[in-house]
Amino acid sequence: MALEETHVRRAAHLARLAISDDQASRFVDDLSQILDMVDQLQRIDTDGVAPLAHPLDATQRLRADEVTETNQRDTFQRCAPVVEDGLYLVPRVVE
Amino acid sequence: MQWETVIGLEVHVQLATKSKIFSGASTAFGAEPNSQACAVDLGMPGVLPVLNEQAVAMAVQFGLAVHAEIPEVSVFDRKNYFYPDLPKGYQTSQMYHPIVGPGEVEITLDDDTVKHVRIHHAHLEEDAGKSLHEDYHGMTGIDLNRAGTPLLEIVSEPDMRSAKEAAAYLKAIHSIVTYLGISDGNMAEGSMRCDVNVSVRPVGQAEYGTRAEIKNVNSFRFVERAIAFEVERQIELIEDGSNVVQETRLFDPERDETRSMRTKEEANDYRYFPCPDLLPVVLDQAYVDHLREALPELPADKRERFQSELGLSAYDANVLSASRSMAEFFEEVKDVCGDAKQAANWVQGEFSGALNRENLSIEQSPINARQLGELISRVMDETINGKAAKEVFQALWNNQGKSADEVIEAKGLKQVTDTGAIEAMIDEVIADSPAQVAQYCDAEPEKRGKMIGYFVGQVMKASRGTANPQQVNKLLKEKLDAKL
Structure with a gap:
Protein backbone atom coordinates (compact mmCIF):
# COMPACT_ATOMS: atom_id res chain seq x y z
CA MET A 1 0.00 0.00 0.00
CA ALA A 2 1.33 3.42 -0.98
CA LEU A 3 1.32 5.59 2.13
CA GLU A 4 1.20 9.35 1.76
CA GLU A 5 2.15 12.08 4.13
CA THR A 6 -1.51 13.02 4.70
CA HIS A 7 -2.08 9.51 6.13
CA VAL A 8 0.81 9.92 8.52
CA ARG A 9 -0.35 13.36 9.59
CA ARG A 10 -3.85 12.08 10.20
CA ALA A 11 -2.63 9.12 12.29
CA ALA A 12 -0.39 11.47 14.26
CA HIS A 13 -3.29 13.83 14.88
CA LEU A 14 -5.57 10.99 16.06
CA ALA A 15 -2.87 9.88 18.50
CA ARG A 16 -2.22 13.52 19.52
CA LEU A 17 1.44 13.29 18.46
CA ALA A 18 3.25 16.42 17.31
CA ILE A 19 5.60 15.55 14.45
CA SER A 20 7.88 17.78 12.40
CA ASP A 21 7.94 17.84 8.57
CA ASP A 22 11.22 15.98 8.64
CA GLN A 23 9.79 13.24 10.89
CA ALA A 24 6.65 13.03 8.78
CA SER A 25 8.53 12.13 5.61
CA ARG A 26 10.67 9.61 7.50
CA PHE A 27 7.53 7.97 8.98
CA VAL A 28 6.08 7.68 5.48
CA ASP A 29 9.03 5.43 4.56
CA ASP A 30 9.10 3.47 7.82
CA LEU A 31 5.38 2.85 7.99
CA SER A 32 5.24 1.95 4.29
CA GLN A 33 7.72 -0.84 4.93
CA ILE A 34 5.59 -2.12 7.80
CA LEU A 35 2.53 -2.05 5.59
CA ASP A 36 4.43 -3.95 2.89
CA MET A 37 5.04 -6.66 5.44
CA VAL A 38 1.33 -6.66 6.35
CA ASP A 39 0.53 -7.02 2.64
CA GLN A 40 2.79 -10.04 2.58
CA LEU A 41 0.88 -11.54 5.52
CA GLN A 42 -2.43 -10.78 3.82
CA ARG A 43 -1.41 -12.96 0.87
CA ILE A 44 -1.19 -16.06 3.05
CA ASP A 45 -4.15 -18.42 2.74
CA THR A 46 -5.86 -18.39 6.16
CA ASP A 47 -9.08 -20.19 5.17
CA GLY A 48 -10.12 -22.39 8.05
CA VAL A 49 -7.82 -20.69 10.55
CA ALA A 50 -9.65 -19.11 13.50
CA PRO A 51 -8.68 -15.48 14.19
CA LEU A 52 -6.49 -15.06 17.24
CA ALA A 53 -7.72 -12.46 19.74
CA HIS A 54 -4.69 -12.79 21.99
CA PRO A 55 -1.24 -14.36 21.59
CA LEU A 56 -1.52 -16.17 24.94
CA ASP A 57 -3.36 -19.45 24.72
CA ALA A 58 -5.42 -18.76 27.84
CA THR A 59 -8.83 -17.43 28.79
CA GLN A 60 -9.81 -14.49 30.94
CA ARG A 61 -9.94 -15.10 34.69
CA LEU A 62 -12.76 -13.38 36.52
CA ARG A 63 -12.73 -11.69 39.91
CA ALA A 64 -15.47 -11.73 42.54
CA ASP A 65 -17.68 -8.64 42.66
CA GLU A 66 -16.26 -7.14 45.82
CA VAL A 67 -15.15 -3.64 46.73
CA THR A 68 -11.45 -3.96 47.56
CA GLU A 69 -10.25 -0.41 46.90
CA THR A 70 -10.21 2.36 49.48
CA ASN A 71 -10.32 6.08 48.83
CA GLN A 72 -6.82 7.25 47.89
CA ARG A 73 -7.83 10.47 46.23
CA ASP A 74 -5.26 12.61 48.00
CA THR A 75 -2.42 10.38 46.86
CA PHE A 76 -3.61 10.30 43.26
CA GLN A 77 -4.27 14.02 43.11
CA ARG A 78 -0.74 14.85 44.22
CA CYS A 79 0.45 14.37 40.64
CA ALA A 80 -2.41 16.36 39.07
CA PRO A 81 -1.56 19.92 37.98
CA VAL A 82 -4.84 21.49 39.23
CA VAL A 83 -7.52 20.12 41.54
CA GLU A 84 -10.43 21.80 43.31
CA ASP A 85 -13.34 20.48 45.40
CA GLY A 86 -11.99 16.97 44.79
CA LEU A 87 -12.22 17.44 41.01
CA TYR A 88 -9.39 17.24 38.49
CA LEU A 89 -9.39 20.51 36.56
CA VAL A 90 -8.57 20.44 32.85
CA PRO A 91 -8.59 23.05 30.09
CA ARG A 92 -12.21 23.86 29.24
CA VAL A 93 -13.84 21.22 27.09
CA VAL A 94 -15.93 22.82 24.38
CA GLU A 95 -19.08 20.78 23.75
CA MET B 1 -45.93 12.17 0.06
CA LEU B 291 -27.91 -18.97 34.68
CA ARG B 292 -30.86 -19.89 32.46
CA GLU B 293 -32.35 -22.10 35.15
CA ALA B 294 -32.07 -19.31 37.72
CA LEU B 295 -33.93 -16.72 35.60
CA PRO B 296 -37.02 -15.26 37.29
CA GLU B 297 -40.39 -15.17 35.52
CA LEU B 298 -40.04 -12.34 33.00
CA PRO B 299 -42.56 -9.61 32.15
CA ALA B 300 -43.72 -11.19 28.88
CA ASP B 301 -44.33 -14.55 30.61
CA LYS B 302 -46.11 -12.88 33.52
CA ARG B 303 -48.34 -10.90 31.15
CA GLU B 304 -49.25 -14.11 29.35
CA ARG B 305 -49.96 -15.98 32.60
CA PHE B 306 -52.05 -13.10 34.02
CA GLN B 307 -54.28 -13.40 30.96
CA SER B 308 -54.44 -17.16 30.50
CA GLU B 309 -54.48 -18.32 34.13
CA LEU B 310 -56.03 -15.40 35.97
CA GLY B 311 -58.41 -14.26 33.22
CA LEU B 312 -57.25 -10.63 33.26
CA SER B 313 -57.70 -8.39 30.22
CA ALA B 314 -54.67 -7.67 28.02
CA TYR B 315 -54.64 -4.12 29.34
CA ASP B 316 -54.72 -5.15 33.02
CA ALA B 317 -52.11 -7.85 32.45
CA ASN B 318 -49.82 -5.33 30.79
CA VAL B 319 -50.12 -2.68 33.50
CA LEU B 320 -49.72 -5.18 36.34
CA SER B 321 -46.67 -6.89 34.84
CA ALA B 322 -44.85 -3.69 33.84
CA SER B 323 -42.60 -3.66 36.90
CA ARG B 324 -41.54 -6.47 39.14
CA SER B 325 -42.62 -4.61 42.28
CA MET B 326 -46.08 -3.96 40.82
CA ALA B 327 -46.45 -7.61 39.75
CA GLU B 328 -45.34 -8.92 43.13
CA PHE B 329 -47.65 -6.56 45.02
CA PHE B 330 -50.59 -7.55 42.83
CA GLU B 331 -49.91 -11.27 43.21
CA GLU B 332 -49.77 -11.03 46.98
CA VAL B 333 -53.04 -9.05 47.12
CA LYS B 334 -54.59 -11.68 44.85
CA ASP B 335 -53.34 -14.54 47.01
CA VAL B 336 -54.71 -12.93 50.18
CA CYS B 337 -58.17 -12.05 48.82
CA GLY B 338 -58.41 -15.00 46.44
CA ASP B 339 -59.87 -13.02 43.51
CA ALA B 340 -57.61 -11.84 40.69
CA LYS B 341 -60.10 -9.44 39.12
CA GLN B 342 -60.94 -7.68 42.39
CA ALA B 343 -57.23 -7.49 43.21
CA ALA B 344 -56.49 -6.07 39.74
CA ASN B 345 -59.22 -3.42 40.11
CA TRP B 346 -58.07 -2.31 43.53
CA VAL B 347 -54.35 -2.28 42.73
CA GLN B 348 -54.84 -0.27 39.53
CA GLY B 349 -57.62 1.91 40.93
CA GLU B 350 -57.60 3.06 44.54
CA PHE B 351 -54.03 1.92 45.27
CA SER B 352 -52.25 3.29 42.18
CA GLY B 353 -54.33 6.47 42.42
CA ALA B 354 -53.16 7.06 45.98
CA LEU B 355 -49.51 6.36 45.03
CA ASN B 356 -49.71 8.81 42.13
CA ARG B 357 -51.36 11.51 44.22
CA GLU B 358 -48.55 11.40 46.73
CA ASN B 359 -45.86 10.61 44.16
CA LEU B 360 -44.76 7.44 45.97
CA SER B 361 -43.27 4.23 44.64
CA ILE B 362 -44.74 0.85 45.58
CA GLU B 363 -41.85 0.32 47.99
CA GLN B 364 -42.83 3.53 49.79
CA SER B 365 -46.52 2.66 50.07
CA PRO B 366 -47.93 3.09 53.59
CA ILE B 367 -50.30 0.17 52.96
CA ASN B 368 -48.98 -3.32 52.29
CA ALA B 369 -50.33 -6.07 50.06
CA ARG B 370 -51.68 -8.14 52.96
CA GLN B 371 -53.70 -5.19 54.33
CA LEU B 372 -55.17 -4.46 50.90
CA GLY B 373 -55.95 -8.12 50.27
CA GLU B 374 -57.79 -8.42 53.60
CA LEU B 375 -59.74 -5.26 52.88
CA ILE B 376 -60.89 -6.72 49.54
CA SER B 377 -61.89 -9.94 51.32
CA ARG B 378 -64.17 -7.92 53.60
CA VAL B 379 -65.90 -6.39 50.56
CA MET B 380 -66.25 -9.80 48.96
CA ASP B 381 -67.77 -11.44 52.03
CA GLU B 382 -70.08 -8.39 52.35
CA THR B 383 -68.81 -7.35 55.78
CA ILE B 384 -68.53 -3.83 54.34
CA ASN B 385 -69.93 -2.14 51.25
CA GLY B 386 -67.91 -0.39 48.53
CA LYS B 387 -68.27 3.05 50.08
CA ALA B 388 -67.07 1.91 53.48
CA ALA B 389 -64.20 0.07 51.80
CA LYS B 390 -62.86 3.35 50.45
CA GLU B 391 -63.02 4.79 53.93
CA VAL B 392 -61.15 1.79 55.35
CA PHE B 393 -58.55 2.12 52.59
CA GLN B 394 -58.00 5.77 53.43
CA ALA B 395 -57.71 4.96 57.15
CA LEU B 396 -55.11 2.24 56.48
CA TRP B 397 -53.27 4.59 54.14
CA ASN B 398 -53.15 7.22 56.90
CA ASN B 399 -51.92 4.59 59.34
CA GLN B 400 -55.07 4.77 61.48
CA GLY B 401 -55.19 1.04 62.06
CA LYS B 402 -53.16 -2.08 61.46
CA SER B 403 -55.71 -4.10 59.54
CA ALA B 404 -59.00 -3.71 57.70
CA ASP B 405 -60.82 -5.57 60.47
CA GLU B 406 -59.43 -3.23 63.11
CA VAL B 407 -60.57 -0.15 61.18
CA ILE B 408 -64.01 -1.62 60.44
CA GLU B 409 -64.47 -2.36 64.13
CA ALA B 410 -63.17 0.99 65.35
CA LYS B 411 -65.24 3.04 62.91
CA GLY B 412 -68.38 0.89 63.11
CA LEU B 413 -68.41 0.38 59.35
CA LYS B 414 -69.78 -3.15 59.40
CA GLN B 415 -72.43 -3.41 56.75
CA VAL B 416 -76.05 -3.60 57.95
CA THR B 417 -77.70 -6.51 56.17
CA ASP B 418 -80.44 -7.09 58.72
CA THR B 419 -83.68 -6.56 56.76
CA GLY B 420 -85.61 -5.40 59.82
CA ALA B 421 -83.07 -2.67 60.63
CA ILE B 422 -82.97 -1.46 57.03
CA GLU B 423 -86.78 -1.44 56.83
CA ALA B 424 -87.01 0.69 59.94
CA MET B 425 -84.66 3.26 58.38
CA ILE B 426 -86.64 3.22 55.14
CA ASP B 427 -89.93 3.75 56.93
CA GLU B 428 -88.48 6.75 58.71
CA VAL B 429 -87.16 8.29 55.49
CA ILE B 430 -90.50 7.75 53.74
CA ALA B 431 -92.38 9.30 56.64
CA ASP B 432 -90.07 12.34 56.60
CA SER B 433 -90.36 12.92 52.84
CA PRO B 434 -94.08 13.20 51.96
CA ALA B 435 -93.42 15.64 49.08
CA GLN B 436 -90.85 13.36 47.40
CA VAL B 437 -93.13 10.36 47.88
CA ALA B 438 -95.98 12.21 46.19
CA GLN B 439 -93.71 13.19 43.27
CA TYR B 440 -92.58 9.59 42.95
CA CYS B 441 -96.14 8.32 42.77
CA ASP B 442 -97.15 10.96 40.16
CA ALA B 443 -94.13 10.36 37.93
CA GLU B 444 -94.09 8.32 34.73
CA PRO B 445 -93.12 4.71 35.60
CA GLU B 446 -89.86 4.89 33.58
CA LYS B 447 -88.75 7.98 35.52
CA ARG B 448 -89.23 6.40 38.92
CA GLY B 449 -85.99 4.44 38.63
CA LYS B 450 -84.01 7.68 38.72
CA MET B 451 -86.16 9.26 41.43
CA ILE B 452 -85.49 6.42 43.81
CA GLY B 453 -81.90 7.71 44.07
CA TYR B 454 -82.99 10.45 46.48
CA PHE B 455 -84.44 7.90 48.90
CA VAL B 456 -81.40 5.60 48.62
CA GLY B 457 -79.19 8.55 49.48
CA GLN B 458 -81.27 9.41 52.55
CA VAL B 459 -81.27 5.81 53.82
CA MET B 460 -77.50 5.45 53.29
CA LYS B 461 -77.02 8.71 55.15
CA ALA B 462 -79.22 7.49 58.01
CA SER B 463 -77.12 4.32 58.20
CA ARG B 464 -73.87 6.34 58.05
CA GLY B 465 -73.04 4.49 54.85
CA THR B 466 -73.19 1.02 56.34
CA ALA B 467 -76.46 -0.27 54.87
CA ASN B 468 -76.14 -2.83 52.10
CA PRO B 469 -76.97 -0.74 49.01
CA GLN B 470 -78.51 -3.62 47.03
CA GLN B 471 -80.90 -4.43 49.89
CA VAL B 472 -81.77 -0.75 50.36
CA ASN B 473 -82.61 -0.45 46.68
CA LYS B 474 -84.79 -3.54 46.61
CA LEU B 475 -86.71 -2.81 49.81
CA LEU B 476 -87.25 0.87 48.94
CA LYS B 477 -88.72 -0.05 45.57
CA GLU B 478 -91.10 -2.49 47.18
CA LYS B 479 -92.25 0.00 49.81
CA LEU B 480 -92.63 2.94 47.43
CA ASP B 481 -94.40 0.89 44.78
CA ALA B 482 -96.82 -0.26 47.48
CA LYS B 483 -97.92 3.38 47.82
CA LEU B 484 -98.87 3.76 44.16
Missing part, protein backbone atom coordinates in the same frame (compact mmCIF):
# COMPACT_ATOMS: atom_id res chain seq x y z
CA GLN B 2 -46.45 9.66 2.85
CA TRP B 3 -43.41 9.12 5.06
CA GLU B 4 -42.39 6.20 7.19
CA THR B 5 -40.21 6.63 10.28
CA VAL B 6 -37.46 4.09 10.97
CA ILE B 7 -35.99 3.97 14.47
CA GLY B 8 -33.25 1.97 16.15
CA LEU B 9 -32.16 2.39 19.77
CA GLU B 10 -28.88 1.98 21.61
CA VAL B 11 -29.61 1.62 25.29
CA HIS B 12 -26.82 1.86 27.85
CA VAL B 13 -27.68 0.09 31.07
CA GLN B 14 -25.51 0.51 34.16
CA LEU B 15 -25.18 -2.91 35.74
CA ALA B 16 -25.91 -3.09 39.47
CA THR B 17 -22.58 -4.58 40.51
CA LYS B 18 -20.99 -3.51 43.78
CA SER B 19 -17.60 -2.91 42.20
CA LYS B 20 -16.42 -1.71 38.79
CA ILE B 21 -16.10 -3.83 35.68
CA PHE B 22 -12.29 -4.00 35.79
CA SER B 23 -11.38 -2.83 39.31
CA GLY B 24 -12.36 -3.25 42.95
CA ALA B 25 -13.53 0.38 43.36
CA SER B 26 -17.11 0.95 44.52
CA THR B 27 -19.85 1.91 42.07
CA ALA B 28 -22.14 3.51 44.70
CA PHE B 29 -23.95 6.59 43.40
CA GLY B 30 -23.48 10.03 44.92
CA ALA B 31 -20.06 9.70 46.60
CA GLU B 32 -17.58 12.57 47.00
CA PRO B 33 -15.93 13.36 43.63
CA ASN B 34 -13.04 11.01 42.76
CA SER B 35 -13.28 9.13 46.06
CA GLN B 36 -14.20 5.94 44.13
CA ALA B 37 -11.67 6.20 41.31
CA CYS B 38 -8.73 3.84 41.86
CA ALA B 39 -5.47 3.46 39.95
CA VAL B 40 -7.08 1.17 37.36
CA ASP B 41 -9.97 3.58 36.75
CA LEU B 42 -7.51 6.46 36.44
CA GLY B 43 -5.40 4.62 33.87
CA MET B 44 -2.23 4.87 35.96
CA PRO B 45 0.85 3.27 34.36
CA GLY B 46 1.33 -0.42 35.02
CA VAL B 47 -2.19 -1.29 36.11
CA LEU B 48 -4.09 -4.24 34.66
CA PRO B 49 -7.85 -4.77 34.38
CA VAL B 50 -9.47 -7.88 35.89
CA LEU B 51 -12.98 -8.65 34.72
CA ASN B 52 -15.85 -8.66 37.26
CA GLU B 53 -17.65 -12.05 37.18
CA GLN B 54 -20.95 -10.46 38.20
CA ALA B 55 -20.91 -8.10 35.19
CA VAL B 56 -20.46 -11.14 32.93
CA ALA B 57 -23.29 -13.03 34.65
CA MET B 58 -25.64 -10.05 34.39
CA ALA B 59 -24.92 -9.58 30.68
CA VAL B 60 -25.60 -13.27 30.04
CA GLN B 61 -28.83 -13.12 32.07
CA PHE B 62 -30.01 -10.26 29.88
CA GLY B 63 -29.10 -12.22 26.76
CA LEU B 64 -31.07 -15.24 27.95
CA ALA B 65 -34.07 -13.02 28.79
CA VAL B 66 -34.20 -11.74 25.20
CA HIS B 67 -33.75 -15.25 23.76
CA ALA B 68 -30.36 -14.31 22.36
CA GLU B 69 -27.50 -16.50 21.30
CA ILE B 70 -24.71 -16.49 23.88
CA PRO B 71 -21.47 -17.02 21.96
CA GLU B 72 -18.91 -19.25 23.62
CA VAL B 73 -16.16 -16.67 23.15
CA SER B 74 -16.33 -12.91 23.50
CA VAL B 75 -13.48 -10.43 23.22
CA PHE B 76 -12.79 -6.95 24.58
CA ASP B 77 -11.56 -4.24 22.22
CA ARG B 78 -10.19 -0.76 22.74
CA LYS B 79 -12.18 2.15 21.34
CA ASN B 80 -9.69 4.98 21.06
CA TYR B 81 -10.57 8.64 21.53
CA PHE B 82 -9.34 11.53 23.61
CA TYR B 83 -11.60 13.17 26.16
CA PRO B 84 -10.71 14.27 29.68
CA ASP B 85 -13.29 12.02 31.34
CA LEU B 86 -11.64 8.99 29.70
CA PRO B 87 -8.24 8.86 31.41
CA LYS B 88 -6.80 5.89 29.50
CA GLY B 89 -7.44 7.45 26.09
CA TYR B 90 -9.59 4.45 25.15
CA GLN B 91 -12.79 2.86 26.32
CA THR B 92 -12.63 -0.88 26.86
CA SER B 93 -15.60 -2.21 24.92
CA GLN B 94 -16.59 -5.10 22.65
CA MET B 95 -16.70 -4.39 18.93
CA TYR B 96 -16.31 -7.65 17.03
CA HIS B 97 -17.24 -10.43 19.45
CA PRO B 98 -19.89 -9.14 21.87
CA ILE B 99 -21.03 -11.21 24.83
CA VAL B 100 -24.69 -11.31 23.67
CA GLY B 101 -25.65 -12.15 20.10
CA PRO B 102 -28.90 -11.55 18.17
CA GLY B 103 -32.12 -11.73 20.20
CA GLU B 104 -35.65 -10.39 20.35
CA VAL B 105 -37.84 -8.26 22.65
CA GLU B 106 -41.63 -8.26 22.81
CA ILE B 107 -43.25 -4.85 23.06
CA THR B 108 -46.92 -4.10 23.77
CA LEU B 109 -48.48 -1.16 21.95
CA ASP B 110 -51.35 1.08 23.08
CA ASP B 111 -53.95 -1.06 21.33
CA ASP B 112 -52.58 -4.13 23.21
CA THR B 113 -51.06 -5.64 20.07
CA VAL B 114 -47.68 -7.27 20.53
CA LYS B 115 -44.72 -6.56 18.25
CA HIS B 116 -41.25 -8.09 18.17
CA VAL B 117 -38.17 -5.90 18.02
CA ARG B 118 -34.93 -7.64 17.09
CA ILE B 119 -31.81 -7.09 19.18
CA HIS B 120 -28.70 -6.86 17.01
CA HIS B 121 -26.38 -7.63 19.94
CA ALA B 122 -25.48 -6.44 23.43
CA HIS B 123 -21.94 -5.84 24.64
CA LEU B 124 -20.10 -5.06 27.85
CA GLU B 125 -18.10 -1.88 28.24
CA GLU B 126 -16.93 0.59 30.84
CA ASP B 127 -18.61 3.92 31.56
CA ALA B 128 -16.63 7.17 31.36
CA GLY B 129 -16.30 9.80 34.09
CA LYS B 130 -18.28 13.01 34.27
CA SER B 131 -17.26 16.45 33.03
CA LEU B 132 -18.61 19.35 35.05
CA HIS B 133 -18.85 22.42 32.88
CA GLU B 134 -19.66 24.88 35.66
CA ASP B 135 -17.10 27.58 35.83
CA TYR B 136 -13.91 26.52 37.55
CA HIS B 137 -11.92 29.61 36.59
CA GLY B 138 -12.46 28.86 32.90
CA MET B 139 -11.59 25.18 33.37
CA THR B 140 -13.63 21.98 33.35
CA GLY B 141 -13.94 19.79 36.46
CA ILE B 142 -13.55 16.01 36.09
CA ASP B 143 -15.11 13.45 38.43
CA LEU B 144 -13.96 9.90 37.63
CA ASN B 145 -16.15 8.02 40.13
CA ARG B 146 -18.31 6.76 37.26
CA ALA B 147 -15.28 5.73 35.15
CA GLY B 148 -15.20 1.93 34.96
CA THR B 149 -18.83 1.35 36.00
CA PRO B 150 -20.03 -1.65 33.99
CA LEU B 151 -22.39 -0.87 31.12
CA LEU B 152 -24.38 -3.21 28.94
CA GLU B 153 -25.01 -1.54 25.60
CA ILE B 154 -28.09 -3.04 23.97
CA VAL B 155 -28.32 -2.33 20.25
CA SER B 156 -31.65 -2.90 18.50
CA GLU B 157 -32.26 -3.46 14.82
CA PRO B 158 -34.04 -0.53 13.09
CA ASP B 159 -37.39 -2.25 13.69
CA MET B 160 -39.44 0.54 15.25
CA ARG B 161 -41.76 2.64 13.12
CA SER B 162 -43.03 5.34 15.47
CA ALA B 163 -42.05 7.30 18.56
CA LYS B 164 -44.63 5.29 20.52
CA GLU B 165 -43.00 2.01 19.49
CA ALA B 166 -39.60 3.34 20.52
CA ALA B 167 -40.96 4.35 23.94
CA ALA B 168 -42.63 0.93 24.31
CA TYR B 169 -39.31 -0.76 23.47
CA LEU B 170 -37.44 1.34 26.03
CA LYS B 171 -40.08 0.44 28.63
CA ALA B 172 -39.72 -3.24 27.73
CA ILE B 173 -35.94 -3.08 28.21
CA HIS B 174 -36.40 -1.21 31.48
CA SER B 175 -38.85 -3.81 32.65
CA ILE B 176 -36.53 -6.73 31.73
CA VAL B 177 -33.44 -5.30 33.44
CA THR B 178 -35.34 -4.40 36.61
CA TYR B 179 -37.08 -7.82 36.71
CA LEU B 180 -33.67 -9.46 36.40
CA GLY B 181 -32.33 -7.10 39.05
CA ILE B 182 -29.27 -6.40 36.88
CA SER B 183 -29.86 -2.62 37.01
CA ASP B 184 -31.90 -0.22 39.12
CA GLY B 185 -33.09 1.32 35.82
CA ASN B 186 -33.07 4.79 37.36
CA MET B 187 -33.07 7.08 34.34
CA ALA B 188 -32.87 10.26 36.41
CA GLU B 189 -29.54 9.08 37.89
CA GLY B 190 -28.31 7.93 34.48
CA SER B 191 -28.53 4.18 35.18
CA MET B 192 -30.24 3.85 31.82
CA ARG B 193 -29.36 6.13 28.90
CA CYS B 194 -30.51 6.06 25.35
CA ASP B 195 -29.24 7.10 21.91
CA VAL B 196 -31.83 7.12 19.15
CA ASN B 197 -31.14 6.53 15.44
CA VAL B 198 -33.88 8.09 13.32
CA SER B 199 -34.47 8.22 9.58
CA VAL B 200 -37.45 8.70 7.30
CA ARG B 201 -38.28 7.19 3.90
CA PRO B 202 -41.23 7.34 1.52
CA VAL B 203 -43.77 4.64 2.36
CA GLY B 204 -43.04 1.60 0.23
CA GLN B 205 -39.34 2.34 -0.30
CA ALA B 206 -37.11 -0.56 0.67
CA GLU B 207 -33.84 1.31 1.36
CA TYR B 208 -33.42 3.24 4.57
CA GLY B 209 -33.04 7.01 4.48
CA THR B 210 -29.97 8.77 5.91
CA ARG B 211 -30.14 8.63 9.68
CA ALA B 212 -29.30 11.04 12.46
CA GLU B 213 -28.21 9.81 15.87
CA ILE B 214 -29.75 11.68 18.80
CA LYS B 215 -27.85 11.59 22.06
CA ASN B 216 -28.89 12.48 25.59
CA VAL B 217 -32.42 11.09 25.44
CA ASN B 218 -32.84 10.09 29.03
CA SER B 219 -36.51 9.59 29.83
CA PHE B 220 -39.41 7.72 28.26
CA ARG B 221 -41.10 11.05 27.53
CA PHE B 222 -37.99 12.58 25.93
CA VAL B 223 -37.68 9.62 23.55
CA GLU B 224 -41.09 10.40 22.10
CA ARG B 225 -40.51 14.15 21.98
CA ALA B 226 -37.02 13.92 20.47
CA ILE B 227 -38.23 11.55 17.74
CA ALA B 228 -41.30 13.68 16.97
CA PHE B 229 -39.10 16.74 16.50
CA GLU B 230 -36.45 14.91 14.48
CA VAL B 231 -38.95 13.26 12.12
CA GLU B 232 -40.56 16.63 11.42
CA ARG B 233 -37.15 18.19 10.78
CA GLN B 234 -36.04 15.46 8.38
CA ILE B 235 -39.29 15.47 6.38
CA GLU B 236 -39.14 19.26 6.04
CA LEU B 237 -35.53 19.07 4.85
CA ILE B 238 -36.35 16.50 2.17
CA GLU B 239 -39.54 18.20 1.05
CA ASP B 240 -37.61 21.46 0.69
CA GLY B 241 -35.28 19.68 -1.71
CA SER B 242 -32.23 19.25 0.53
CA ASN B 243 -30.77 16.20 2.25
CA VAL B 244 -30.51 14.75 5.72
CA VAL B 245 -26.86 14.69 6.82
CA GLN B 246 -25.60 11.71 8.79
CA GLU B 247 -24.58 13.30 12.07
CA THR B 248 -24.88 13.21 15.83
CA ARG B 249 -27.49 15.51 17.34
CA LEU B 250 -28.19 16.44 20.92
CA PHE B 251 -31.72 16.56 22.36
CA ASP B 252 -32.46 19.70 24.36
CA PRO B 253 -35.48 18.95 26.55
CA GLU B 254 -35.90 22.59 27.56
CA ARG B 255 -36.30 23.85 24.00
CA ASP B 256 -37.83 20.57 22.81
CA GLU B 257 -35.52 20.30 19.80
CA THR B 258 -32.47 18.44 18.53
CA ARG B 259 -29.29 20.31 17.65
CA SER B 260 -26.30 19.32 15.59
CA MET B 261 -23.24 18.56 17.74
CA ARG B 262 -20.31 20.13 15.98
CA THR B 263 -17.79 17.34 16.00
CA LYS B 264 -14.41 17.28 14.34
CA GLU B 265 -14.37 15.45 11.05
CA GLU B 266 -12.10 12.71 12.34
CA ALA B 267 -13.80 12.28 15.68
CA ASN B 268 -15.41 9.00 14.66
CA ASP B 269 -12.25 7.14 13.77
CA TYR B 270 -12.04 4.99 16.89
CA ARG B 271 -9.36 2.58 15.60
CA TYR B 272 -10.76 -0.42 17.45
CA PHE B 273 -8.34 -3.25 18.18
CA PRO B 274 -8.40 -6.23 20.58
CA CYS B 275 -7.39 -5.19 24.11
CA PRO B 276 -4.02 -6.85 24.83
CA ASP B 277 -4.65 -6.54 28.61
CA LEU B 278 -7.67 -8.82 28.55
CA LEU B 279 -7.90 -12.40 27.36
CA PRO B 280 -10.89 -13.80 25.48
CA VAL B 281 -13.82 -14.58 27.77
CA VAL B 282 -14.96 -18.19 27.38
CA LEU B 283 -18.36 -19.26 28.72
CA ASP B 284 -19.08 -22.95 28.84
CA GLN B 285 -22.53 -24.35 28.23
CA ALA B 286 -22.98 -25.53 31.83
CA TYR B 287 -22.44 -21.98 33.10
CA VAL B 288 -25.00 -20.55 30.66
CA ASP B 289 -27.50 -23.32 31.47
CA HIS B 290 -27.07 -22.66 35.17
